[in-house]
Amino acid sequence: EPEVTQTPSHQVTQMGQEVILRCVPISNHLYFYWYRQILGQKVEFLVSFYNNEISEKSEIFDDQFSVERPDGSNFTLKIRSTKLEDSAMYFCASNRRVGNEQFFGPGTRLTVL
Amino acid sequence: AQSVTQLDSQVPVFEEAPVELRCNYSSSVSVYLFWYVQYPNQGLQLLLKYLSGSTLVESINGFEAEFNKSQTSFHLRKPSVHISDTAEYFCAVSLYNQGGKLIFGQGTELSVKP
Numbered sequence: 167e168p169e170v171t172q173t174p175s176h177q178v179t180q181m182g183q184e185v186i187l188r189c190v191p192i193s194n195h196l197y198f199y200w201y202r203q204i205l206g207q208k209v210e211f212l213v214s215f216y217n218n219e220i221s222e223k224s225e226i227f228d229d230q231f232s233v234e235r236p237d238g239s240n241f242t243l244k245i246r247s248t249k250l251e252d253s254a255m256y257f258c259a260s261n262r263r264v265g266n267e268q269f270f271g272p273g274t275r276l277t278v279l
Numbered sequence: 280a281q282s283v284t285q286l287d288s289q290v291p292v293f294e295e296a297p298v299e300l301r302c303n304y305s306s307s308v309s310v311y312l313f314w315y316v317q318y319p320n321q322g323l324q325l326l327l328k329y330l331s332g333s334t335l336v337e338s339i340n341g342f343e344a345e346f347n348k349s350q351t352s353f354h355l356r357k358p359s360v361h362i363s364d365t366a367e368y369f370c371a372v373s374l375y376n377q378g379g380k381l382i383f384g385q386g387t388e389l390s391v392k393p
Contacts, residue, residue: 197379199379199380199381201381201383207385208369208383208384208385208386209323209369209371209381209383209386210383211380211381211382214378214379214380221378221379222378222380224380257322257323259323259381261379264373264378264379265311265330265373265375265379266330267313267325267328268325268379268381269325270315270322270323270324271322272321272322273322
């Protein structure tokens with residue numbers, strides 16, 4: 167059964183450093199998403215991506231964040247200068263059509279020291 | 280603005296007892312409704328969904344949820360829980376014809392005890 171994969175599973179970084187979180191969505195999906203879950207809090211939407219451009223982003227997704235689909239398979243989230251409050255679990259998701267269920271990856275736990 | 284409220288942060292229950300996890304939403308437009316489950320140290324897995332049609336939807340492992348438009352609710356039920364149902368359960372909505380992002384509730388931690 168196809169699945170969304172994410173790497174790395176755990177990333178530890180120093181405050182101010184850049185990080186890139188990687189995702190491989192399901193191959194025939196067209197819509198891609200990033201969410202985050204700060205420990206003990208709810209899952210929050212960050213950004214959605216379709217047809218090689220951002221279709222929607224939340225208030226959290228400020229200029230420090232960017233997304234890219236550099237090739238036909240990967241979907242990346244970059245944080246340019248990490249802050250302590252960026253520490254969270256980051257989930258990638260994809261689906262074939264808007265409104266269909268989204269398939270989630272296992273997440274990347276980002277720890278900013 | 281749209282929102283999802285899960286009224287119970289924790290629900291402890293004994294094995295083989297029934298359980299209901301409550302979810303209410305607020306939206307000015309039609310929504311799709313989902314329940315996701317998160318087992319310890321794992322990602323989110325879809326449990327069941329309501330897109331259209333019958334308001335009662337069922338999962339393969341015995342859970343069911345009923346969409347109640349007048350009460351804007353989508354409560355999750357199971358008549359007899361197992362130890363393996365212990366997990367965090369998230370209710371989520373996406374807005375009809377509007378982008379597809381999921382708006383999640385706070386989650387309910389279901390703890391099934393022997």
